[in-house]
Amino acid sequence: MSGEEYAGAGAADDGTDRLVGPEADSDESAVEAALRPKELSEFIGQPKVREQLDLVLKAARQRHGTADHVLLSGAPGLGKTTLSMIIAAEMGAPIRITSGPAIQHAGDLAAILSSLQEGEILFLDEIHRMSRPAEEMLYMAMEDFRVDVIVGKGPGATAIPLELPPFTLVGATTRAGLLPPPLRDRFGFTAHMEFYEPAELEQVVHRSARLLEVRTDAEGAAEIAGRSRGTPRIANRLLRRVRDYAQVKADGVIDREIASRALGVYEVDERGLDRLDRAVLGALVKLFGGGPVGLSTLSVAVGEERETVEEVAEPFLVREGLLARTPRGRIATPAAWDHLGMARPPQAHGRPDSPAGPGQAGLFGE
Ligand SMILES: Nc1ncnc2c1ncn2[C@@H]1O[C@H](COP(=O)(O)OP(=O)(O)OP(=O)(O)O)[C@@H](O)[C@H]1O
Numbered sequence: 065m066s067g068e069e070y071a072g073a074g075a076a077d078d079g080t081d082r083l084v085g086p087e088a089d090s091d092e093s094a095v096e097a098a099l100r101p102k103e104l105s106e107f108i109g110q111p112k113v114r115e116q117l118d119l120v121l122k123a124a125r126q127r128h129g130t131a132d133h134v135l136l137s138g139a140p141g142l143g144k145t146t147l148s149m150i151i152a153a154e155m156g157a158p159i160r161i162t163s164g165p166a167i168q169h170a171g172d173l174a175a176i177l178s179s180l181q182e183g184e185i186l187f188l189d190e191i192h193r194m195s196r197p198a199e200e201m202l203y204m205a206m207e208d209f210r211v212d213v214i215v216g217k218g219p220g221a222t223a224i225p226l227e228l229p230p231f232t233l234v235g236a237t238t239r240a241g242l243l244p245p246p247l248r249d250r251f252g253f254t255a256h257m258e259f260y261e262p263a264e265l266e267q268v269v270h271r272s273a274r275l276l277e278v279r280t281d282a283e284g285a286a287e288i289a290g291r292s293r294g295t296p297r298i299a300n301r302l303l304r305r306v307r308d309y310a311q312v313k314a315d316g317v318i319d320r321e322i323a324s325r326a327l328g329v330y331e332v333d334e335r336g337l338d339r340l341d342r343a344v345l346g347a348l349v350k351l352f353g354g355g356p357v358g359l360s361t362l363s364v365a366v367g368e369e370r371e372t373v374e375e376v377a378e379p380f381l382v383r384e385g386l387l388a389r390t391p392r393g394r395i396a397t398p399a400a401w402d403h404l405g406m407a408r409p410p411q412a413h414g415r416p417d418s419p420a421g422p423g424q425a426g427l428f429g430e
Pocket residue numbers: 086087088095096097099100101106107108109139140141142143144145146147238268296297300
C-alpha cells in the first residue's frame with residue numbers, strides 16, 4: 065500500500081464518530097431535534113409509510129379513540145424517532161419516551177405504564193433490547209390494557225391486576241427480525257422504513273438548509289444528497305460540514321463546487337464512501353486481486369478489527385454492490401474497480417460470472 069493510503073482510521077478506529085456513520089453522535093441530539101419535521105405532511109419520502117400511517121391516525125381521530133400500536137422498523141437515521149413524535153403531534157397526544165435498554169425489570173415498565181394518561185403515546189426505542197420479563201408484561205398491556213403487578217416473593221407472592229388507560233405503543237427497532245413473533249403480532253401497523261432516494265435526500269437538504277439559514281443551490285444540494293448513503297441523518301450532518309466550509313472558505317453559498325471541495329476535505333467521496341470503506345475496497349482489489357479473501361486477512365490488511373470491517377464498512381459496500389460476501393470469502397464486484405478508477409483485470413476473481421480457481425479459496429478463504 066502506498067504512503068498516501070489508509071493507515072488506520074484514527075478517531076474512527078472503532079467505527080464511531082464517522083462523518084458517514086448512520087448512528088447519532090453524542091452531541092447531535094439538539095441539532096437533530098431542531099431539524100425534525102413536526103407533522104406528517106412535512107415528512108419527506110417514505111410515501112407508502114406516510115399514506116398508511118395517515119390512514120391509521122385519521123381513522124383513530126375520527127373515532128375519537130387511540131391509534132393502534134405502531135412498530136417502526138428500519139436502519140438508523142431514517143426517521144423512526146421523528147415519526148414517533150409526528151404520531152403524537154398528529155394525535156394531539158402527549159408522548160413518553162423510553163427505550164428497551166432502560167427497562168431492566170418488569171417493575172420499571174409497570175411504573176411507566178401505570179402513569180400513562182389516556183391516549184398517551186409511549187415511544188419504546190430499541191424495543192428489541194427489552195428484558196424478557198418486561199416483554200411479557202408488555203404483551204398483556206398491549207392487548208388488554210392491563211398488567212399484573214406481582215407483590216411479594218415466593219409462595220406468598222400475589223398478582224394484583226392493574227387496569228391501564230388505553231394508550232398507543234410506538235416501538236422502534238433497527239432489527240425487526242430480533243423481535244419475538246408474539247410481540248410483533250401485537251402491533252396493528254408495522255412501518256418498514258427504506259433508504260431514501262437521492263431526490264428525496266435533496267429535499268431533506270433543502271429543507272434543513274432553510275432551517276439553518278444556509279443558501280444552497282440545486283446542484284449543491286444534489287451533491288450532498290448523493291454522498292449521504294440514503295440516510296437523512298447523514299445528509300443533515302454533511303450539510304453542516306459543508307456549511308462550515310462555505311462560511312470559512314467562500315461566501316457562504318453552497319453550490320456543487322463548494323460541496324464537492326468540502327466533502328473532499330472530509331474524505332467522503334461522490335458515492336458516500338469514506339476512508340475506511342475505500343481502504344477495505346482498495347485492499348480487496350489491489351492486494352488480493354478482487355478476492356475471494358477471508359475477513360480476517362482483509363482486516364489485517366487494512367489494520368482494523370474484524371468487527372469494524374464486517375459491521376462498519378461492509379454493510380454499505382454490500383448494499384452499494386461493490387463488495388459481496390461469499391462462502392469463499394469477500395470479493396470485489398466489477399463496480400468496485402470502476403469506483404476506484406482502476407481498469408478491471410481481464411480475469412477478475414471478483415466477477416460473479418468468473419469465480420476464482422480452487423487454489424484461491426484454500427489460501428484466503430475462512
Ligand atoms: N423523512 C424525513 N424528512 C426530513 N428529515 C428527516 C426525515 N427522516 C429523518 N430526518 C432527520 O434525520 C435525523 C435522524 O432522524 P431520526 O432521529 O428520526 O432517526 P432514527 O430512525 O430514529 O435513528 P436511530 O435508529 O438512530 O434512532 C433527524 O434530525 C431528522 O430530522
